[in-house]
Amino acid sequence: MVIPIFLPHLGCRDRCTYCHQGYITDVSGEDIKARIDAAFIHRAAPCDVGLFGGNIFGIEPAVLEKMFSFFEPYRDWVRAFRLSTKPVPLRDETIYLLKENKTDIIELGIPTFNDAILAGLNRAHTGQDLFDAYHRLQEEGFSVALQFMVGLPGENENDIENIIRNMVRLKPVYIRIYPLVVLKDTPLYTLYRTGQFRPTAFDDVLDCACRIYANAVKNGISVANVGLTDNELVRDMVAGGHYHPAYGFLVQSRIFIRAVEIVLKHLGYPKDITIILHNADIPLLIGHKKQNIMKFSRMGVTVKWVPSGNNRGHFEVRSQKGSAAGSVQDIYDQ
Ligand code: SF4
The missing domain is CATH 3.30.2320 (hypothetical protein PF0899 fold)
Incomplete structure (x- = not known):
């Protein structure tokens, strides 16, 4: 059982062009603490805690340390932490804090290994940054998972092959696959609205997700999920791209x-x-x-x-x- 704690855009110095996590620009310490307290209010059994929705590596170490201190009353309930983050910036203090706080799985977001596409998405890191972070985290004893995307602007066949090749080489503990979705009030939405970004055909992108999924299964790599979580907020914000409430099922049934x-x-x-x-x-x-x-x-x-x-x-x-x-x-x- 994983209890998710969402930290919208916390640590995101640069905003990725497709992302809209609900814009909390000034999450105060009290906000996070209240969220943590609420998550544990009815807890009766030990659980893992997932820190999602931001860039954990981008959080200043002092702020990260304070955030972990909010879990003190619940230490007996927390088996381990897992988190999602960009691969940068990777600081020694951050690694130390994550180890101190029993973090076991780190999910690294790497939408593509194509540096030009990463730059266009304003990710502010390269494919090499992913490799550097991946190997360092493994050396430090963490399990590493990867999050990929399909349907990105400028993506071609080689980019999908690169994802598959690197995935098989790195052997993450699991992967997640997200098709690109155009959400309102994002820079990508502006490009979409003005005709500067035209999503690839739904079927073609579904095929890309199928190829990554099938190669993961074939190589003994688990697929934790495919597609955005379906909720009313997401549905209201979708303007285009590759959203489908049953995207994961579509992938598996096509395979x-x-x-x-x-x-x-x-x-x-x-x-x-x-x-x-x-x-x-x-x-x-x-x-x-x-x-x-x-x-x-x-x-x-x-x-x-x-x-x-x-x-x-x-x-x-x-x-x-x-x-x-x-x-x-x-x-x-x-
Ligand atoms: S995709 Fe991740 S790193 Fe990029 S802005 Fe959204 S939460 Fe931050």
Whole structure:
């Protein structure tokens, strides 16, 4: 169980062009303390605490130390801290404070490894900064997770391949994938409104997310989540881009149908198939609003399914042309 404490824009000296965390420009010590107290008011069991929504590395060490002091009354309840941050600035004092306060997982945001795109997003760091921070944090004993983005302005095929290559090389403990969403009242929104930024087709960006996801799974890297958390505030602020309340499901169901298509090709495209699969994979086979079933129908394929003891992601296709096993791990080799 992770108790999230949101620190909107705390430590964000530079604002990323796509980001709007609710603008709290002068979070006072009392505000943070009240938020922490509220989070623990009904706590009855030990938990992890997640510090999200800002740039923890950008918080002045004295302020960070004070913030950790607000957890003193709850020390017995806090198993460990985890946090999300940009990879810069990486200060010795910050590392010391994080270790002192039982921080175990640090999620580093690296939307892309393309320095020109990072500059355009006003991230104020480079891809090399990510590598430097990653290795230093590992040496210091932290577990490191990574957050990627897809659908960025100027992004191309090479950028996605670079993300996958670096992810496989670095082997983070888990990843998160965020499609770019244009939120109102952001610099990106201005570019979008004036026609200077035109998002790539939804389907193409979904494919990019699928490729990263599938390569993560194939390499034993967990995917903690895909897409922005769905809440009313986010929905109200979305002006364009790649928001979908079930984005993670869209990714997983597209990967599933691609894996089935590989087996269909192998079997010579039989017209009537029965898929033997794990019960929990049936919604992925059917797809969001039956999209996958409709796709099979357009291909002239009638699909039945039977739940079985197969492992998740693994299935068997039976047909008059023969049978063959398949897996979501069979797709997207880079
Ligand atoms: S994306 Fe992260 S680092 Fe950038 S402005 Fe938002 S909270 Fe700050």
